[in-house]
Amino acid sequence: MKKRDFLKSTAALATVALLPGSVWSMTNNKRLRVVQIGVANMGAADLEAISSHELVDIVALCDVDSNALAAAKKLHPNAKTYADYRLLFSEMGSDIDAVVVSTPDHTHAPASMMAMDMGKAVYCQKPLTHHVSEARAMRKLAAEKNLVTQMGIQVHSFYDYKLATLLIQSGIIGKVKTVRAWSPKNWGYDGPAPQGSDPVPEHLDWNLWLGTSAERPYKEGAYHPGNWRKVLDYGCGTLGDMGVHIFDTPYNALALDVPRTIKNSCRQPTGFGFPEENVVTYEFPGTKYTAETLKWVWYDGKNAPLKHKDLKLPNNEKLPEQGAMFIGEKGRLLLPHFMELPRHIVDGKYQELDVSELERSGKIGAPLRDYDKEGKMHYHQFVDSCLGKDECSAPFSYSARLTETILLGVIAGRFPNKTLHWDNKTAQFLEPEANKFLDAPYRDF
Template identity: 65%
Template structure:
C-alpha cells in the first residue's frame, strides 16, 4: 500500500469511527480537571512513558494496548481499572469517547499509523522519538496536528532539562559568536552489518507477530532479532543510531540555532545491504544560515563504535577525553561543549576553558531555571507533565509536532543518505523531495494491509 493510499485509508477509517462529543483539543483550550489516557506500546520505553504520564495527579489511565501479552499484563497490574487491547485500532474504535489523549511508544514503524488514527479522531498525542519512520509520515503528522489544532509532544524528555535550556540561552546570547559548525556524536551501535537471517523461530504464544509487523513488510519471526529489542537496527522498523540518540543530541543545537531542514546531506558509511543500518555513520549536513549562524552551517554527526573520529574541533584542553556523547558548537568567538547529558556546558577559547559562570548565572536567571537538578528520575516527568498540562488547557508543549517533525526530517534524511554512501544529496524543502530521483523512493514506505 503506497503512502497516499495509507494516509487516505487511515484518515477515512478514523473519520468513520468518530463518535458524538469528540472535541478538538487546542494548545490553549478550556481548562479541564481530568485527563483520560490510552497507551499504545507498553514495552521498556512504553512502561516508562506510562509511569511518567500517570504520575500527574490529573491523569487516569483508561486503556492499555500492546501486541505482547506479557507487557500488557505487567501494565494492567499497575492500572487494573484500564481496559486492555492487542490492536490499537480496536481500542480507538471501541473507546472513542472515553479517551482524552493517546501516548504512542511502539517501534518507529508504527508511530505514524497509530498517531495519525488517534489525531484524526481529535485526540492529543504524545509520541516517542523519532516522530516517524519516513519523511512523508513526519510531514503528514505535522499537517494533521496543525489542521486540527491538537496538543502534541514528541518524547525527547531532555528537551526540558536544565542544561539543555541553559545551552540554548547561552548560544542565542552570542557567547561563541556566529556558529559555523556543529559536531555531534554517539558511540552507540544501533546498526547491523551482518546478513539477514535465513532461518526462523516459533512465534511466542504471548506475541501477535502480525500486529507487531503492522504495515511493515511481512517477515519471519527470529528470536531476539526484532522484538522486544534490536528492531532499531533494522531498516524496516527503526532509524538506527541517528533515530535513537541523534534526536536527543541534535535537539539542543537544532533548537538553539533555529534551524530548519538542510540543503544537502552526505553519509560516509558502508554500502547498503537492504536489511540493517550501517554500524558506523559519518553524516554531514549543510543548512541555510539563521540569525545565530554564519551564511550557512555545517553539521557533522558521528555514530557507532569508536565515534567520534579525531578532529581539531573536538580537542579538549589538557588532553581531556571527550564526553561519551555530546555536541560542540564552533563559532567565531570560541567553542561550546555540551555533554549528553546533565552536565553544564563549557566554553573553550584558544585551547583553554573559560570561566563563564557569570554568563551561566544570567542565562539561568533569564529563564527562571533555579538551582540545577541533575536527577533523571525527578526531571524526566517534567516533559510528560507539560503535555498533560497543555491537554488540560494550562500552557503549551515545547516539542510539538510542528517542531519535532522538522527535527525528525533532518534525522531521516541522514538515514536515506546511508543508502547512497559518499554521494551528496540535495534536498528541496518546499517540494519535500531530493534532486536525486533515486533517493525519493526512500521517503515513504510500501504499507502492508493488516
C-alpha cells in the same frame, strides 16, 4: 496501501470517535484520560512518567505482547487492555483525550495519525516517524486540527539543554559555523539478514507487531523486543535513536530548518541493517545565529567521534562519551549528553559561566540532577498543555522538521559517500534514485 487510504479504512472502525461529543474541551476537563500504545521498555518508562501527573487517568493500555500488557495492567488495574490500537480507538474513541505512542518506529505514524485524525492530542516517542513523508503528514495534520502534540525528547526540557540554547542565542561564542555531534552507540548491523523462521511465541501477535510494514517471518532475537532499531524496515539506526536527542539542542538553539545537502560516509548498503559506523555531514542554510551556511557533522559507532581539532579539549581532557560541540567565531561550547553543564572554551581554555541572571529569569529552572524528577517534566508539560495550563516545547511543528533532518541522514546511508541535495519546497531529492526511500507502502493487516 497509501497512508491516507490506511487512515480512511481504519477510521471507519472508530466512527464513534468522530462524533461531536468526542471533541473534548481542555478547559472543561479537570482530568486527562490517556491511552498508552506500547507498554514495554521505553513504553514502560513513558507510562510511568505520564501517569505520575496527578491529573492523569490511564484508561487504556495497548501492546502486541501480552506479557508486557499484563505487567502494565498490574500497575493500572482500571485500564482496559488491547492488542490492536484500531480496536481500541473503535471501542473507546469518545472516552479518551490523549494518546501516548511508544511503539517501534515503523508504527509511530500509523497509530499517531489515526489518533490525530480523531482529534486526539498525541505524545509520540522519538524519532517522530519512520519515513520523511510521514513526518510531513503528521506536521500538516496536527496544524490543521490545532492539536496539542509533543515528541518524546525528554532532555529538551532539562536544565542543561535549555541553558545551552540560551547561551548560544546570547552570542556567547558568536555566530556558529560548525556543529560536531557524536554517540558511540551501535544500533547498526553489518551482518546478513537472518534466514528461516522460528515459532512465534504465544504471547506475541506477530502480525500486529509488523503492522503496516512488509510481511516477514518471525526470527527469535532478531526483531522483538530489542533489536528492531538495527533493521531498516522498523528502526532508524543510531542516528534515529541517539541522534534525535543530541541534535535537538543545537537544532533548536540555532533555529535551523532542514538541510540543503547530506552525505553519509559508511559501508555499502546490505538492504537489511543500518551501517554500524556513520559519519554524516549536513549543510544547512544560515540563520541569525549561524554563519552564512552551517556545517554539521554526526559520528556514531564504536570509533565515534573521529579525531578533529574542533573537538580538542583543554588540558587534553577526554571528550564525554556522547555530546555536541558548537564551533563559533569567538570560541566553542561543549554540551555533554547528558545531565552535565555546558562548557565554554576560548583559546583552548575553559571560561567560567555566570548563569545567575538566567536562573533568576526563570527561563531554565533549577539544575535538579535527578533524572527521576527532571525526566518527568517533558511529559507533565504535555499534560498541562492539554489542560490549557502550559505550551509544549517540542510540538510536531518543530519535531517533524528535526525528524526529517535525521531521516535524510539515514537515507544518505543507502548512498555511501554521495552528496544528496534536498529541496525543502518540493520535499524531494535532486537525485531521483534517493526519492523512493522517502516513503513506503502500507501493508493491509
